[in-house]
Amino acid sequence: MSVLFDGLSLGAIYAMIALGYTMVYGIAKMLNFAHGDIIMVGAYAIYTTMVFWGKGLWVAVIGAAVLCTLMGILMEKLAYKPLRGASPLAVLITAIGVSYLLQSLAQLIFGVTPRPVNLGSFGSVEILGASIPVSTVLTLVIGAVLMAGLTLFVNKTNTGRAMQAVSEDRGAAQLMGVNVNFIIMITFAIGSALAAAASVFYLMQIPLVEPLLGSMPGIKAFTAAVIGGIGSIPGAMIGGVMLGVIEKICLSIDAIKDYTTAIEFGLLILILLVRPIGLLGKKRREKV
Amino acid sequence: MEMLKVENLQVYYGVICALKGISFHVDQGEIVSLIGANGAGKTTTMQSIMGLIPIKGGTVTYNGQVINRVPGHKLVSRGMSQVPEGRRVFQDLTVYENLVLGAYTQKDKAQIRKDIDEIYSRFPRLGERSRQVAGTLSGGEQQMLAMGRAMMSHPKLLMLDEPSMGLSPLLVDQVFDIIRDYHRQGVTVLLVEQNAKKALSISDRAYVLETGSIALEGAAEDLLHNESVQKAYLGE
Numbered sequence: 001m002s003v004l005f006d007g008l009s010l011g012a013i014y015a016m017i018a019l020g021y022t023m024v025y026g027i028a029k030m031l032n033f034a035h036g037d038i039i040m041v042g043a044y045a046i047y048t049t050m051v052f053w054g055k056g057l058w059v060a061v062i063g064a065a066v067l068c069t070l071m072g073i074l075m076e077k078l079a080y081k082p083l084r085g086a087s088p089l090a091v092l093i094t095a096i097g098v099s100y101l102l103q104s105l106a107q108l109i110f111g112v113t114p115r116p117v118n119l120g121s122f123g124s125v126e127i128l129g130a131s132i133p134v135s136t137v138l139t140l141v142i143g144a145v146l147m148a149g150l151t152l153f154v155n156k157t158n159t160g161r162a163m164q165a166v167s168e169d170r171g172a173a174q175l176m177g178v179n180v181n182f183i184i185m186i187t188f189a190i191g192s193a194l195a196a197a198a199s200v201f202y203l204m205q206i207p208l209v210e211p212l213l214g215s216m217p218g219i220k221a222f223t224a225a226v227i228g229g230i231g232s233i234p235g236a237m238i239g240g241v242m243l244g245v246i247e248k249i250c251l252s253i254d255a256i257k258d259y260t261t262a263i264e265f266g267l268l269i270l271i272l273l274v275r276p277i278g279l280l281g282k283k284r285r286e287k288v
Numbered sequence: 289m290e291m292l293k294v295e296n297l298q299v300y301y302g303v304i305c306a307l308k309g310i311s312f313h314v315d316q317g318e319i320v321s322l323i324g325a326n327g328a329g330k331t332t333t334m335q336s337i338m339g340l341i342p343i344k345g346g347t348v349t350y351n352g353q354v355i356n357r358v359p360g361h362k363l364v365s366r367g368m369s370q371v372p373e374g375r376r377v378f379q380d381l382t383v384y385e386n387l388v389l390g391a392y393t394q395k396d397k398a399q400i401r402k403d404i405d406e407i408y409s410r411f412p413r414l415g416e417r418s419r420q421v422a423g424t425l426s427g428g429e430q431q432m433l434a435m436g437r438a439m440m441s442h443p444k445l446l447m448l449d450e451p452s453m454g455l456s457p458l459l460v461d462q463v464f465d466i467i468r469d470y471h472r473q474g475v476t477v478l479l480v481e482q483n484a485k486k487a488l489s490i491s492d493r494a495y496v497l498e499t500g501s502i503a504l505e506g507a508a509e510d511l512l513h514n515e516s517v518q519k520a521y522l523g524e
């Protein structure tokens with residue numbers, strides 16, 4: 001029971017990160033390799049506000065959200081926007097460069113030693129006979145609320161519909177009067193804000209910050225996004241939750257726990273073999 | 289009054305020159321068509337005017353203002369609208385959502401609802417399929433949707449790129465009826481067609497485009513009876 005809850009909450013974290021990958025891929029048509037590092041930026045923002053400035057958790061969370069959102073927008077404006085229309089390879093290499101840049105900056109400012117950051121203790125609650133940490137429940141509930149909010153936003157607001165339009169046909173969206181650059185900026189902002197949320201919940205589970213903190217959850221979440229069908233928002237949610245649950249189940253079984261990561265990537269390969277576009281991915285009809 | 293004026297428009301795809309400096313104009317209240325064979329540069333012309341393809345040289349003037357450097361999305365709120373080649377409705381969105389997107393620049397919610405109702409009464413088949421994703425519509429229905437969607441922004445200048453492409457003769461007639469109808473409502477029309485006969489029959493004036501240059505221009509009536517036009521484009 002507690003394994004399931006752990007898995008679901010880890011899954012919620014993966015899903016929140018995966019949404020950033022999948023939305024940026026769907027709308028800007030690029031793989032933002034530096035997305036995982038936004039989590040690291042969020043984690044250091046929390047570290048700085050709480051440990052250096054001695055502020056409370058809420059200030060830290062808001063600070064992380066604001067900083068990550070701005071970082072996302074800045075990253076897009078400075079690194080990716082000038083490359084609009086460039087070859088996908090050039091964009092990908094730039095994204096890898098941005099990732100290294102963020103990691104190196106963190107190393108320069110904070111050094112390489114992992115630093116502990118304590119978000120506070122939340123205790124635990126009894127759910128169906130199992131003792132579940134409140135942080136796990138929080139991750140699940142807030143994760144679900146954020147994802148429901150995002151789904152509503154994308155499907156019910158003009159900006160959300162414009163995002164779907166840009167994702168399907170950028171030119172046609174422009175002909176509707178949609179400012180494509182603005183929509184891409186919003187997408188980066190939302191993805192980065194979700195990454196900030198993920199960084200909070202990540203630190204609740206592993207209270208250590210280090211410059212490479214974002215890479216592993218980033219890669220896992222990217223895997224989740226691909227499993228779910230990159231470009232698909234519900235796909236990223238399902239892929240993330242699935243991967244989180246599988247990871248925690250594997251880790252709870254002694255015989256296979258050392259192979260957890262291999263099993264996860266094995267699952268990715270398996271799913272892509274059966275369904276190359278991922279679980280909920282859409283095959284683009286080629287236009288004639 | 290000149291609504292749209294294109295002067296010496298040059299557009300390149302890499303090193304390939306697609307438009308070699310063409311000039312034409314559309315006066316307010318006119319229907320003007322641009323005819324020409326496949327690959328002549330008609331779509332390039334339409335898309336570069338709306339900012340989808342960068343312009344290399346020349347000027348595009350709309351209502352007296354040069355719009356070469358105006359971002360394409362801003363032209364919609366200035367009254368330009370385009371039904372692109374191949375319709376390009378949003379396949380994964382519903383009919384209703386497509387129409388709402390057409391009204392992206394419109395703020396008046398009540399007016400938007402009224403416009404959608406009007407489109408549904410004009411095209412009952414779209415009304416019946418309001419909640420259906422556009423990708424499931426037939427080609428004709430998609431064309432009607434694309435034309436309805438383009439009108440949602442209340443354009444003053446409507447540009448249509450081969451609206452009759454791939455449609456059955458009955459639907460082609462319907463498409464041209466709709467264009468005439470929109471025109472009667474006061475919309476100025478720039479029409480690109482391969483179906484030259486139909487296009488000329490509803491136009492005031494026309495230009496013939498040949499491999500990136502204007503080869504002929506004149507009153508539609510005259511071009512209909514022009515021998516070389518008849519040979520090349522009217523199959524007579």
Ligand SMILES: Nc1ncnc2c1ncn2[C@@H]1O[C@H](COP(=O)(O)OP(=O)(O)O)[C@@H](O)[C@H]1O
Pocket residue numbers: 301304306324325326327328329330331332333
């Ligand atoms: N994306 C593109 N890349 C390179 N060449 C193009 C592209 N689109 C069109 N062309 C070329 O530009 C010329 C004009 O094409 P187009 O404007 O589509 O003609 P039309 O609409 O009259 O059929 C053609 O020679 C075509 O091959």
Ligand SMILES: [Mg+2]
Pocket residue numbers: 327330331332373450
């Ligand atoms: Mg064409």
